Amino acid sequence: MDVGLLGTGHYVPTNVVTNKDMEKIVDTSDEWIRTRTGIEERRIADDDIDTSDMAYYAAKNALDDAGLKAEDLDMIMVATVTPDQPFPSVACMLQDRLGANTVAAMDISAACSGFMYGLVTAKQFIETNAYKNILVIGVEKLSKITDWSDRNTCVLFGDGAGAAVVGPVSEGKGILSFELGSNGAGGKELYQNKEDHLIMNGREVFKFAVRQMPQSSVNVVEKAGYNKEDVDYLIPHQANIRIMEAARERLGIPEEKMAMSIKKYGNTSAASIPIALSEDVKSGKIKDNDLVVMVGFGGGLTWGAIALRW
Ligand code: ACO
Numbered sequence: 001m002d003v004g005l006l007g008t009g010h011y012v013p014t015n016v017v018t019n020k021d022m023e024k025i026v027d028t029s030d031e032w033i034r035t036r037t038g039i040e041e042r043r044i045a046d047d048d049i050d051t052s053d054m055a056y057y058a059a060k061n062a063l064d065d066a067g068l069k070a071e072d073l074d075m076i077m078v079a080t081v082t083p084d085q086p087f088p089s090v091a092c093m094l095q096d097r098l099g100a101n102t103v104a105a106m107d108i109s110a111a112c113s114g115f116m117y118g119l120v121t122a123k124q125f126i127e128t129n130a131y132k133n134i135l136v137i138g139v140e141k142l143s144k145i146t147d148w149s150d151r152n153t154c155v156l157f158g159d160g161a162g163a164a165v166v167g168p169v170s171e172g173k174g175i176l177s178f179e180l181g182s183n184g185a186g187g188k189e190l191y192q193n194k195e196d197h198l199i200m201n202g203r204e205v206f207k208f209a210v211r212q213m214p215q216s217s218v219n220v221v222e223k224a225g226y227n228k229e230d231v232d233y234l235i236p237h238q239a240n241i242r243i244m245e246a247a248r249e250r251l252g253i254p255e256e257k258m259a260m261s262i263k264k265y266g267n268t269s270a271a272s273i274p275i276a277l278s279e280d281v282k283s284g285k286i287k288d289n290d291l292v293v294m295v296g297f298g299g300g301l302t303w304g305a306i307a308l309r310w
Contacts, residue, residue, distance in 0.1 A: 003123045004174025004308065006068065006133065006167045009061025010278035011054050012160040012265060013045040019155070026151035033155050038241025042158030042266035044143045050084045051161075052093045054271075055139040058161035059094060061278070062135065066165040070098035073165075074131035076105040077121060079114025079138045079270040081192070081299065082145055083107055090139065104131075111190070112237050112298025113180075114138055114270035115162065116306060120178045122166040137163040138270035147197040156239075157198070158266035162274020173289075173309045177223035179216050186301035209243045209297045214250035216305035217295045221251070224291075224307040228252055232290035233310075235280070237297055238262035238272040247295060259285075269298065286310055 018041045019030035033039055045054065055078055063070060076098075078090040091105035110117040115138035122134040139161035146154050189204040213236055221228055228251045236244040238261055248258045259276035268275060273294050280286045288310060295305040 001127055001129070002169050002171055002174045003126045003166060004169035006165045006169070007062045007064070007066025008162070008164045008274065008278040008281055009058045009063070009065055010160065010162040010275040011057035011061065012275065013043040013049060013054070015044050015046060016041050017044050022155050025148060026154060028151045028155055037156060038262050039156065039266045040263045043160055045141050045159040051080055051082050051139050051141045052084050052090045052097070054141065054159065054161035055090055055094055055137045055163070056097050058139065058163040059098060059135055059137055062163035062165050068133060068165060070100040072133050073100045073103055073135050075103050075122070075125060075134040076100060077108055077118045077134065077136050079108040079110060079118045079136070080140055081109060081111050081114070081269060082141045110298065110302045110304070111300055112239065112267070112269045112272065113296040113300070113302040113304040115273045116178070116294065116296050116304025117180060117302070119164070119166060119175065119306060120180055120304065123175050126167060133165055133167045135163065135165055137161060138272070138274045140269040140271050142198065142269055145192055145196055145198045152202055153198055153200050156267050158268045160265055160268040160271045160275050162271050162278050164274060164277070176307045176309055177220045178304070178306045179219050179223070180304045182300050182302045184300065187299070189301065190299040206240065206243065208301060209239065210246045212297050212303045213237070213243060213247040213295050216303055217247050217251055217293050220293060220305045220307040226291060226307070230291050231293055233257050233280070233286050233292045235259040235273055235276050235292065235294045237295065238265065238276060239267045251293070
């Protein structure tokens with residue numbers, strides 16, 4: 001059975017924080033942030049909006065887009081490293097709030113690769129006929145764990161949520177191939193410390209990402225039986241424009257065929273790929289039958305890529 005996305009949705013907080021605003025918080029400049037990262041502004045959730053709230057709005061949006069109701073769901077998975085609390089999971093909170101049946105619900109911890117891990121996990125349950133419709137969400141309130149005095153990291157991140165309903169699709173469509181991986185030895189380069197702050201060795205993460213994202217992108221295209229020339233659209237994890245460009249150049253595709261929400265939202269970790277996907281499907285940038293590559297990397301270290309026929 002072929003497995004694909006029946007609907008997508010996203011939510012971003014209304015509060016816009018520009019690079020100029022960041023200049024008032026740490027010793028940085030709009031010019032430095034733009035040229036080193038591609039980020040122009042990010043959304044930061046107010047105190048009364050937690051991770052589960054953003055996940056809920058994105059989920060409702062994806063269910064509407066799929067033309068399904070919460071009762072139609074057979075499983076709920078939420079990829080996040082910033083849950084409201086370690087337990088109950090955000091997925092269980094959503095099961096209740098959406099009014100879904102008492103189906104399986106769990107959070108996935110794979111940092112920025114989490115949405116890729118979620119989609120691939122959903123595919124297994126559907127392919128084996130265990131379940132039909134699975135809600136997969138990538139959501140982060142990174143502002144909760146951002147050290148607002150550390151200019152090396154605080155300028156990079158934003159809050160938001162993206163969601164997809166995964167289910168059976170017509171033959172030849174949907175997820176064609178995937179690659180997931182991890183290297184725990186690199187865990188020390190990107191982690192949450194005892195003070196609950198995100199700590200990152202930017203240069204090491206950059207080196208890893210600039211190698212892994214292009215390689216995984218090519219791998220899934222080849223696994224699907226295609227050449228890189230066949231790729232219609234690329235959605236790389238929106239972490240740094242220079243890393244994204246490395247993947248785009250390796251695939252040899254033009255600028256307008258790569259998702260570029262980093263400018264508006266910064267790095268939203270697990271939410272970055274599903275937010276870009278939802279926006280670019282709705283704006284018509286992703287069209288029926290397009291060969292789409294999604295590729296992410298993140299803390300763990302982890303990585304994941306998917307080639308998908310839209
Ligand atoms: N404003 C001004 N100067 C700054 C800032 C800032 N916001 N941040 C760092 N600098 C300074 C540094 O202190 C350094 O100064 P020094 O040379 O005097 O020490 C200088 O700028 C250059 O620093 P580099 O680290 O060499 O800058 P680089 O060009 O590598 O860019 C960056 C840094 C943007 C963090 C880059 O390394 C990067 O993007 N790395 C990957 C990060 C990433 O993708 N993370 C994704 C995972 S996140 C997750 O999983 C949640």
